[in-house]
Amino acid sequence: MRGWNRLIIGVLTGVLMILASCEKQQTTRTVREEPIQPIPLTVAFDPEKVELGKMLFFDPRLSKSGVISCNSCHNLATGGVDGLPRSIGHQWRFGGINAPTVLNSRYNIAQFWDGRAKDLKEQAGGPIENPVEMAFSHNLAVKVVQSIPGYVDRFKRVYGSEQIDIDMITDAIAAFEETLITPNSRFDQWLRGDDQALTPEEKEGYRLFKEKGCISCHNGVGVGGNMFQKFGVVKPYEKDLTTLGRYEVTKNEADKYVFKVPILRNVERTAPYFHDGSTYSLSEAVNMMAEYQLGLQLTREETRKIVAFLKTLTGEQPEIVYPILPPSTDETPKPNPVD
């Protein structure tokens, strides 16, 4: 009897494994050939480095005042943004441009609206020493981290050195940010073959999104983020003439008012919209894009359908356990919110 039992259990296990692998293929395989591709369900990462990066991402001690962290403007509770047209930094100064979402930022061709940082690591160093953001210096940020034994231990484990530098700090933050993908949106489920994942109105919205030409810039895995484009292709955008965008990087006249096309993943969570955060309304944002970029006037119904489609791009954020940061010591430079 025991021999038979084992055999039956063995056969059943085999069948289950085959079924599970079919199931997995179904959920990971892209069935539809579309100009938008689904976000991978998982990404490979180094758990220790990512945990360290998460701690730094949430650590307000990387700012001069001791109260501003990466998460202050790229709040993972609210779509990876702060919900303001322009961010509030040190001593309530306003930043020059709307904070883009950190979610799926790994799919950006470059970082910042003008693409001046080639990757997330290079980006992470910017806000720390920007006087209207965290207003610190790389030197002091390193001093803070170096003064905290709980950090020194972790850096040693991850980078093999007790001597911390700003490169390690930004590398760890970037490694954490690389994990912030939002797979399995209803749209991605549809891309992978689940026809029931979208309503007829949402499918119609996607059809319009392609037909009207939105797709020409908003495509790929990020539904944006993979090219630069002028704001005001067919009609000059006169609301903001002082932010020159890509021109600041290239000094090429043709790059004036050219910005990185923003990622539309989770767009219902990332208001207000555009580099100047000029509208909180997703419908208005869609209409403005039609007008300034495509020279089109959408009907109310078309706008509604496109917005319905855009809301299917909201995916699943990774679960983040809020870090317990290692305590400061007598050697830790004190926060300075006053100067």
Next chain:
Amino acid sequence: MRGWNRLIIGVLTGVLMILASCEKQQTTRTVREEPIQPIPLTVAFDPEKVELGKMLFFDPRLSKSGVISCNSCHNLATGGVDGLPRSIGHQWRFGGINAPTVLNSRYNIAQFWDGRAKDLKEQAGGPIENPVEMAFSHNLAVKVVQSIPGYVDRFKRVYGSEQIDIDMITDAIAAFEETLITPNSRFDQWLRGDDQALTPEEKEGYRLFKEKGCISCHNGVGVGGNMFQKFGVVKPYEKDLTTLGRYEVTKNEADKYVFKVPILRNVERTAPYFHDGSTYSLSEAVNMMAEYQLGLQLTREETRKIVAFLKTLTGEQPEIVYPILPPSTDETPKPNPVD
């Protein structure tokens, strides 16, 4: 054979259950009779209400600017405090007093340094409408929450009503805060009978803490938090004569410069110290207490031992999954960081 197998498994399971229950008794029972009692290992709570309260605790949309949440000043990553002498609020205004930790705040006799709120629920309403903190109004906070379907659903489940009011908001926040206990510190392990949990120096520090008289105010579960006391019992504290403390509540002359005795749990994580945050150094704080409250001058060694004991009061924080907040809608009042 199958009958015997079942019997053996049954007996073994019984033995395991008895062993597990002994183990549990060992870790929950207080062995030592001391003026400090251990924090219970668990507290009962309503999971749905606490989850809602957690979302509100982290939601910056409860502030006028849209960027200040309860967690801004009571940061659960940094000991439930902001690490500043006085907190930064709306438009970078400074609060009048040091932000006390939210950790173990359920063990406070009353809330705020002057005890003007009888419980956490009453406390939670204060900062929302304090012009130097979140600078909002209860009315607008309710409007924000009411405009977000993801919140309305949850309030309905927890409070049985679609009509949200400020009482429900503060009740949910308080319910979350009630769960923020930090059990199982090394000191509590020692209280429960584990003699190895403390080093000889730490035990000696605790002995001094009692002998010198610190224990007369810092006792109970919170090692403080259960009485009011004058700052400057034996020597007037002249560094801050404008903060009148308990007097503001009672208008009783004898209550001038009387404050709630702060909880010392996790004190190594809650610098700077005192109602005015006048020192970041735990050693200096201990020496000041000896001088102003007890009329004593500690030797360097005594201070070091007491500080060593105090660091054994750091417990285990509950694991907090960072909330994904439901998105705002076109009806949500817009943040106003400018006025």
